[in-house]
Amino acid sequence: MSLISNMFKSKKLKSPVDLSLLEVDMHSHILPGIDDGAYDMSSSTQMVQQLAGLGYRKLIATPHIMSDIYKNTPQIIINTKEKLKKELIKKNPETEITAAAEYLLDEGLLEHLEKYDALTMGDNYILLELPYFTEPNNIYEIIFRIHIKGYKIILAHPERYVYWCDDFSKFEKLKDRDVYFQLNISTFAEKHSFPTRKIADNLINLGMVNFLGTDIHNKKQFELLEKALYEPPLAKLVESGNLMNHLL
Numbered sequence: 734m735s736l737i738s739n740m741f742k743s744k745k746l747k748s749p750v751d752l753s754l755l756e757v758d759m760h761s762h763i764l765p766g767i768d769d770g771a772y773d774m775s776s777s778t779q780m781v782q783q784l785a786g787l788g789y790r791k792l793i794a795t796p797h798i799m800s801d802i803y804k805n806t807p808q809i810i811i812n813t814k815e816k817l818k819k820e821l822i823k824k825n826p827e828t829e830i831t832a833a834a835e836y837l838l839d840e841g842l843l844e845h846l847e848k849y850d851a852l853t854m855g856d857n858y859i860l861l862e863l864p865y866f867t868e869p870n871n872i873y874e875i876i877f878r879i880h881i882k883g884y885k886i887i888l889a890h891p892e893r894y895v896y897w898c899d900d901f902s903k904f905e906k907l908k909d910r911d912v913y914f915q916l917n918i919s920t921f922a923e924k925h926s927f928p929t930r931k932i933a934d935n936l937i938n939l940g941m942v943n944f945l946g947t948d949i950h951n952k953k954q955f956e957l958l959e960k961a962l963y964e965p966p967l968a969k970l971v972e973s974g975n976l977m978n979h980l981l
């Protein structure tokens with residue numbers, strides 16, 4: 734086990750991390766029926782209520798945009814967000830709901846960004862994810878082109894790109910190119926020996942984490958999320974003052 738992993742090996746917290754300190758959840762799949770997240774309006778409103786119960790005052794829905802499976806456009810996403818907001822007026826009017834997207838870096842991304850203005854959060858940030866199984870070979874060029882358009886990039890769950898587990902310089906190269914990093918809270922519920930957890934611990938230790946997200950897709954995932962809230966490294970990160978969720 735690495736030195737860094739040992740540093741984080743500690744007992745569980747007696748009370749859960751207070752997510753109201755983050756104020757904003759900036760990665761979630763709570764909009765009904767347009768990706769692999771909430772499958773209908775009822776599950777959508779229940780997920781909103783569960784997230785609000787964790788202390789968030791604002792939720793940014795980030796449905797997938799993928800050129801092969803989820804061909805969402807800004808209009809589809811905004812219309813669906815409006816439907817959810819209408820439904821929530823009766824049930825949960827105090828939680829602010831906005832929408833952006835989780836853009837997959839695939840062969841259709843640049844074309845999509847030519848055709849439509851991106852759905853952004855905060856100061857013109859777009860949430861970008863990479864493929865899970867292989868490193869994209871044109872990643873730096875695409876990042877350059879997105880920056881040229883005036884967008885800032887938040888990389889969704891860098892800890893899930895395990896093909897870089899043994900080459901940390903890949904994360905440093907992205908940081909050098911002004912890419913911001915967002916960890917998934919549920920990663921903290923995983924064992925220290927898992928590649929995802931190792932990457933997350935390294936990123937935290939080097940002060941490279943800027944945002945935390947739930948990346949919640951369904952009600953079942955709340956179990957893992959709630960388990961993570963008893964993990965000391967999560968508490969340390971939330972209380973560090975380094976996170977920027979509240980600015981979104």
Ligand SMILES: [Fe+2]
Nearest residue numbers: 760835889948
């Ligand atoms: Fe996601």
